[in-house]
Amino acid sequence: MNTDAIPFNKPFRAPGELDNLGEVLASSHVHGDGRFTNAATAKLKQITHAPHALLTTSCTHALELGGLLLELQPGDEVILPSFTFPSPASSVALRGATCVFVDIDDSTGNIDPAAVAEAITEKTKAVVVMHYGGVAADMGPLLDLAAEHCFAIVEDNAHGLGGSWQGRPLGTIGTIGALSFHDTKNVHAGEGGALLLSDDILMMRAEIMREKGTDRARFLRGEVDKYGWQDIGSSYLPSELNAAVLDAQLASFDVIQAGRHRVWDSYARALPAWAQRNGVRQMNVPADREHTAHLFYLRMPTEETRDSFIGHMRQRGIATPFHYVPLGTSPAGSKMGRTPKPCVRSAEFSETVVRLPIWPAMTDDHIARVLDGVTAFVA
Ligand SMILES: *Cc1c(COP(=O)(O)O)cnc(C)c1O
Numbered sequence: 001m002n003t004d005a006i007p008f009n010k011p012f013r014a015p016g017e018l019d020n021l022g023e024v025l026a027s028s029h030v031h032g033d034g035r036f037t038n039a040a041t042a043k044l045k046q047i048t049h050a051p052h053a054l055l056t057t058s059c060t061h062a063l064e065l066g067g068l069l070l071e072l073q074p075g076d077e078v079i080l081p082s083f084t085f086p087s088p089a090s091s092v093a094l095r096g097a098t099c100v101f102v103d104i105d106d107s108t109g110n111i112d113p114a115a116v117a118e119a120i121t122e123k124t125k126a127v128v129v130m131h132y133g134g135v136a137a138d139m140g141p142l143l144d145l146a147a148e149h150c151f152a153i154v155e156d157n158a159h160g161l162g163g164s165w166q167g168r169p170l171g172t173i174g175t176i177g178a179l180s181f182h183d184t185k186n187v188h189a190g191e192g193g194a195l196l197l198s199d200d201i202l203m204m205r206a207e208i209m210r211e212k213g214t215d216r217a218r219f220l221r222g223e224v225d226k227y228g229w230q231d232i233g234s235s236y237l238p239s240e241l242n243a244a245v246l247d248a249q250l251a252s253f254d255v256i257q258a259g260r261h262r263v264w265d266s267y268a269r270a271l272p273a274w275a276q277r278n279g280v281r282q283m284n285v286p287a288d289r290e291h292t293a294h295l296f297y298l299r300m301p302t303e304e305t306r307d308s309f310i311g312h313m314r315q316r317g318i319a320t321p322f323h324y325v326p327l328g329t330s331p332a333g334s335k336m337g338r339t340p341k342p343c344v345r346s347a348e349f350s351e352t353v354v355r356l357p358i359w360p361a362m363t364d365d366h367i368a369r370v371l372d373g374v375t376a377f378v379a
Contacts, residue, residue, distance in 0.1 A: 001206045005317040006366055010359040011183040020244035032237035033211075034222065036244040041194075045251040049164055050177065050196040052203040054210055056236045059158045059180030059193040063091040064103045065236055066154050066176040069202050070207050072097040074188060076125040081111040082328040082343035083350060088128045088156050089337065098126065099337030101328035106345045107131060107284050108296075109353070113141035118341050120149050127374050129174065130156040134186075135285050135290030136165035139173055146282075152176065157196075159294040161187060162257060166288045171196045181246055185293055186256055189246035192238050209233035224237075259360025260293035264315065266367045267296045267356055271374065278379035279281050296356045298374075303351035305379045311355060316373045 024030055032373045037055050044053045056062040072078065072095035080089055081099040089099045102115035116127055123218040127146065131135045146153050153174030156323050160170035161179055171177030194292045195210075198357075208218045213233030238246075238333030249256070268282065281299035285291045300306035306322065313320045326346040328339035356370055 003317065005330060006319065006357050006369060008321055008355065008357050009184050010245060010361065011188055012186075012249060012252070012256055012258075012360055014245070014248040016251060017245050017286055018070070020248050021241060022127045024240045024244045024317055027240075030240050032239055033217070033241070034243070036240050036247045037238070040243050040247040043247065044194055044196075045177075045254070047250070047253060048171055048177075048196060050169070050172045050198065051205075052197040052200075053197045054197075054203075054206055055238050055246070056193040056195055056210065057238050057242075058182065058191055059114040059178050060087040060091070061154070061234075061236045062193040062195040063088050063154070063156065064094060064179035064234075065206060067091040067095045067097075068232065069176065070126055070127055070152055070154075075123060077121060077123040077338075078126045078128060079116055079119050079124060080109075080128040080327065081130060081346065082326040082333075082339065083109060083233040083324050083346035084128075084130045084132075084156065084327065085158070085324065086327060086330070086332070088130070088154065088184050089333060092128075093332070093336045098123075099327070099333065100124075101326075101339045101343060103341065103345045104136060104342040104349060106349065107343070108135055108137070109349055110135070110137035110313060111142075112345075113138050115341070116142065117145055120145065120151075124149060124151050126152040126154050126155055126175075126330070128154045129184050130158070131163060131282060133162035133295035133325075134158070134159040134161075134163045135198065135283075136163060136170055136289040139165045139168075143173070146174075147227055152369045154178070158185060160292050161185075162253065163292040164290045175202070177297060181249075186260060186292060187249045187253060188255070189238065189242040189249065192242050204243060205231065211238040256360050257293065259362075260358060263360075263362050263367060264291075264293040264296050267371070270371050271298075276376045278377070280379060293358065294328075296358050298354050298356070299349070300352045300354060301379055306352050306354050309377055310377070312377050313373050316369070318370055318373050320356055322350070322353050323379055324350050324353075327352055
């Protein structure tokens with residue numbers, strides 16, 4: 001049996017990547033918004049059914065662009081889950097607005113609508129939802145609250161390309177959706193991201209803000225005869241080199257997803273008896289949601305068993321990392337945000353979660369070795 005180390009993730013290699021890159025480098029259009037940007041954007045719109053999509057240099061930049069579009073300013077409040085990646089919080093703080101951190105639903109790791117309801121004030125401008133592991137948040141009550149209190153929903157959909165909630169594609173349910181194409185995500189361009197929008201007016205403004213505050217996109221379409229400075233903005237567009245890789249990856253989207261689901265399903269089928277014996281909870285996918293197999297995680301009974309599990313797997317050469325130090329209690333979060341109630345479930349999730357290796361090209365031998373390692377552990 002093979003005893004090579006098993007990493008947590010291996011970035012997917014798509015057929016066609018090198019040909020696409022060669023084509024860009026041999027052309028005179030290597031900067032952004034060329035043929036591969038257009039092709040990748042069309043594929044993204046096909047997968048998500050989003051009326052509008054704009055490639056960006058990262059999910060973080062898509063979220064920053066979202067903060068500009070929502071005109072966040074000092075005095076505004078944005079509610080976020082404490083258990084998430086720092087980018088959405090930083091995009092709020094960059095606008096001088098206040099982050100309000102609330103707790104998660106323990107069964108999915110997603111923002112808890114009841115905690116959101118308690119944290120709403122007249123200053124609430126938006127709520128950030130992150131679909132953890134590609135499993136949708138409980139969107140029904142959040143959409144009701146958004147309609148009642150007139151705030152925007154921002155979906156940090158870094159994990160959820162191709163996932164759905166009650167048949168609706170993730171990233172298109174709220175006002176603004178953000179995707180990541182970092183090489184740890186299902187589809188990647190090394191670094192990259194996208195902004196999804198359904199509102200035409202927001203799209204017109206986003207297109208300008210993404211291109212240094214200019215109407216260059218309209219100029220390129222021949223709608224104006226010169227372009228100039230129209231609005232605030234920055235340079236959020238990726239080069240054609242990134243778009244070339246992304247386009248090849250998106251062409252393999254079904255292959256990537258089938259590969260990841262194969263691994264996910266193997267874990268999900270093999271582990272229930274072991275999990276029950278050891279007081280371990282397996283990742284939960286509610287029936288009205290289609291997940292993306294971005295993560296396969298376990299919840300260990302305690303922080304101590306989680307840490308010894310990671311050590312046990314490491315001895316077998318298998319990487320099983322944990323993540324997300326709660327934002328509410330982080331150095332920046334306690335300085336720039338408010339946490340109305342202690343986020344006990346976020347802290348507990350962060351202390352007990354562990355993720356198993358998952359990538360599309362994992363072999364049956366890799367999967368068997370991971371499962372051998374897991375089931376040899378006694379909590
Ligand atoms: C990866 C990730 C991001 C950041 O994505 P980048 O493309 O690296 O900026 C944001 N949010 C979540 C939940 C992520 O997992």
